Amino acid sequence: MSIEVADLSVAYDGIPVLRGLSVRVRAGGWLAPIGPNGAGKTTLLRAVAGLVPFSGDVRVADSMVSAISGRRLAQLVAYVPQRPQIPASMTVTDYVLLGRTPYIPYLGTEGRTDLEVLARVLDRLELGSLTRRPLGSLSGGEVQRAVLARALAQEAPVLLLDEPTAALDVGHQQQVLELVDELRLERGLTVISAMHDLTLAGQFAEELLLLDGGRAVATGSARAVLTEATITRHYGASVRILEDRDGGVVVLPTRARRRVQVLAEGTVG
Amino acid sequence: MAAVTEVRGAKLTVRPTRLRAWLLVAALGCLAGAVLLGVLVGPVRLPAGAVLKEFVNRLPLIGVHSGLSQLDAAILWQIRVPRVVLGGLVGAMLAMAGASYQGVFRNPLADPYLLGVAAGAGLGATLAVAYLPGRAGWPADPLPLTAFAGALVAVAATYVLGRSGIRSRNTATLILAGVAVAAFFTAAQTYAQQQHADTLREVYAWILGGLGTAAWRQVALILPYVAASGLALLLHRRLLDVMSLGDEEADSLGIRATRVRLTVVIIATLGTAAAVAVSGLIGFVGIIVPHTVRLLAGSSYRRILPLSVIFGAAFLILADLIARTALSPAEIPIGVITAFVGAPFFLLVLRRTRRLS
Numbered sequence: 001m002s003i004e005v006a007d008l009s010v011a012y013d014g015i016p017v018l019r020g021l022s023v024r025v026r027a028g029g030w031l032a033p034i035g036p037n038g039a040g041k042t043t044l045l046r047a048v049a050g051l052v053p054f055s056g057d058v059r060v061a062d063s064m065v066s067a068i069s070g071r072r073l074a075q076l077v078a079y080v081p082q083r084p085q086i087p088a089s090m091t092v093t094d095y096v097l098l099g100r101t102p103y104i105p106y107l108g109t110e111g112r113t114d115l116e117v118l119a120r121v122l123d124r125l126e127l128g129s130l131t132r133r134p135l136g137s138l139s140g141g142e143v144q145r146a147v148l149a150r151a152l153a154q155e156a157p158v159l160l161l162d163e164p165t166a167a168l169d170v171g172h173q174q175q176v177l178e179l180v181d182e183l184r185l186e187r188g189l190t191v192i193s194a195m196h197d198l199t200l201a202g203q204f205a206e207e208l209l210l211l212d213g214g215r216a217v218a219t220g221s222a223r224a225v226l227t228e229a230t231i232t233r234h235y236g237a238s239v240r241i242l243e244d245r246d247g248g249v250v251v252l253p254t255r256a257r258r259r260v261q262v263l264a265e266g267t268v269g
Numbered sequence: 270m271a272a273v274t275e276v277r278g279a280k281l282t283v284r285p286t287r288l289r290a291w292l293l294v295a296a297l298g299c300l301a302g303a304v305l306l307g308v309l310v311g312p313v314r315l316p317a318g319a320v321l322k323e324f325v326n327r328l329p330l331i332g333v334h335s336g337l338s339q340l341d342a343a344i345l346w347q348i349r350v351p352r353v354v355l356g357g358l359v360g361a362m363l364a365m366a367g368a369s370y371q372g373v374f375r376n377p378l379a380d381p382y383l384l385g386v387a388a389g390a391g392l393g394a395t396l397a398v399a400y401l402p403g404r405a406g407w408p409a410d411p412l413p414l415t416a417f418a419g420a421l422v423a424v425a426a427t428y429v430l431g432r433s434g435i436r437s438r439n440t441a442t443l444i445l446a447g448v449a450v451a452a453f454f455t456a457a458q459t460y461a462q463q464q465h466a467d468t469l470r471e472v473y474a475w476i477l478g479g480l481g482t483a484a485w486r487q488v489a490l491i492l493p494y495v496a497a498s499g500l501a502l503l504l505h506r507r508l509l510d511v512m513s514l515g516d517e518e519a520d521s522l523g524i525r526a527t528r529v530r531l532t533v534v535i536i537a538t539l540g541t542a543a544a545v546a547v548s549g550l551i552g553f554v555g556i557i558v559p560h561t562v563r564l565l566a567g568s569s570y571r572r573i574l575p576l577s578v579i580f581g582a583a584f585l586i587l588a589d590l591i592a593r594t595a596l597s598p599a600e601i602p603i604g605v606i607t608a609f610v611g612a613p614f615f616l617l618v619l620r621r622t623r624r625l626s
Binding site: 046049050051069070071072073074075077078079081084085087089090091093094097098099101102104106107108109110115118119122123128131132154 | 507511
């Protein structure tokens with residue numbers, strides 16, 4: 001399902017965090033909002049998930065996010081926050097089953113279909129051998145798979161991920177993102193994932209959206225957005241952009257003596 | 270029910286945590302034991318066989334002669350049984366309310382007593398005794414209602430004051446807010462009580478609590494509240510598991526976390542206030558019982574809530590047994606017994622949660 005964001009503004013306690021943002025993601029596409037801390041990446045995800053009041057328009061397929069019920073929205077959009085709450089003594093099965101909540105009557109319990117979806121998701125994410133383990137006993141990579149499984153159990157066509165690789169080592173970062181990409185192609189999911197690692201963002205997302213101070217400052221392919229000038233300007237970082245053998249771009253942080261000077265030019269949005 | 274689903278040729282069995290039959294049977298066995306002890310033990314020793322026959326005799330379509338004397342039968346049916354039933358109802362309610370508060374506040378130390386519910390109910394009850402002198406002639410005693418109103422105000426105050434703690438998952442803030450609210454309400458209650466010294470006796474007897482005056486009338490008074498509140502809380506058991514994900518994630522699953530919290534708090538407070546209105550202030554049941562259940566049966570509220578009902582009832586029946594027999598013929602207030610067990614238990618839970626977080 002496509003996502004259409006038009007003139008989106010969000011303020012927390014009167015302080016604007018997103019200002020008039022517009023962006024479109026095609027059905028089955030992958031957009032990665034990037035940008036320095038506080039740029040508004042998380043807020044964009046939360047607005048699409050209907051978790052913050054906003055002005056402007058957010059549409060998932062043809063539904064206005066602000067006009068449909070929370071339950072219906074949860075059937076369309078699955079949201080994984082950067083630091084999900086992990087109840088340490090809950091079993092993997094129970095945790096993933098919580099993803100079926102939008103389909104279970106308010107005071108009811110799960111039915112046959114829910115358990116079937118649960119079994120398929122656990123199998124797909126290779127959690128079959130961990131079903132009865134408490135979450136607290138899992139490794140970081142396993143926890144991330146369980147969290148992803150919970151989101152998939154929602155059977156929502158849109159998947160929102162906030163820094164899905166933040167707590168993982170480089171190997172698990174790649175595995176998780178490969179998994180997300182496989183699932184996207186298998187199920188035709190539309191993915192929006194806020195990313196800190198620019199190289200990974202460029203390698204996996206179809207399109208990058210660079211945010212700074214709550215505004216979109218650049219949109220497009222990795223090659224178009226990830227330039228030395230843009231990154232220096234918006235992150236206040238000094239980097240070199242290298243060409244990957246496969247035609248991708250690598251963002252390499254460098255130790256620059258000019259750093260002080262760059263900051264002095266005023267890069268804080 | 271476990272689903273066996275065939276995925277890619279292999280069978281994968283998924284068994285969500287639920288209340289299994291053997292757990293339920295074991296728990297009911299414990300309760301039956303506590304009930305039996307509760308009705309048999311006392312200044313007058315009743316023979317176990319005859320008492321069992323009396324119970325069987327009450328079943329429809331069965332007529333057995335128990336051989337109990339008329340006096341013994343009166344002791345059984347007018348003194349022991351109502352006291353055990355009342356203790357069971359109060360214990361079940363306090364334990365379930367404790368578990369529910371812990372679930373919606375995501376705080377393992379939440380307990381009706383510590384959240385100020387008891388102090389609020391105390392103030393409400395005192396006001397009824399002090400300022401409604403004619404209430405004995407009323408068609409319905411307003412005391413449970415005023416106790417309920419007091420309890421609700423106290424919980425609301427604790428919630429508002431401890432809010433920052435809920436957001437930051439700091440377990441201490443909410444409890445500290447509860448302590449402050451309880452102190453304030455207790456002060457107001459003492460003031461009202463001293464101002465109407467003539468009511469001192471009635472108020473003080475109520476506050477010390479205990480089931481010493483238990484009779485069927487009191488069972489009838491709280492049964493509707495406890496039954497309705499208990500049933501409604503049990504219906505929320507799966508939602509309490511969803512709440513363990515935090516407000517934002519619960520919202521993203523289509524649940525309105527703040528609304529669920531408010532609903533559960535109102536329901537649990539209604540039941541607690543009714544229980545406290547007849548039993549007086551009994552602390553720590555809401556911590557001891559749910560945590561013991563957690564240790565035995567895991568952290569899913571689908572087990573914690575129903576098992577807390579059963580073990581809560583058993584626990585308070587036994588606590589009451591100790592209260593009335595330890596210094597017999599004198600009675601120790603039951604709150605003293607629960608605090609003896611509960612206070613060390615509280616520290617244990619505190620240590621555990623500190624380590625986990």
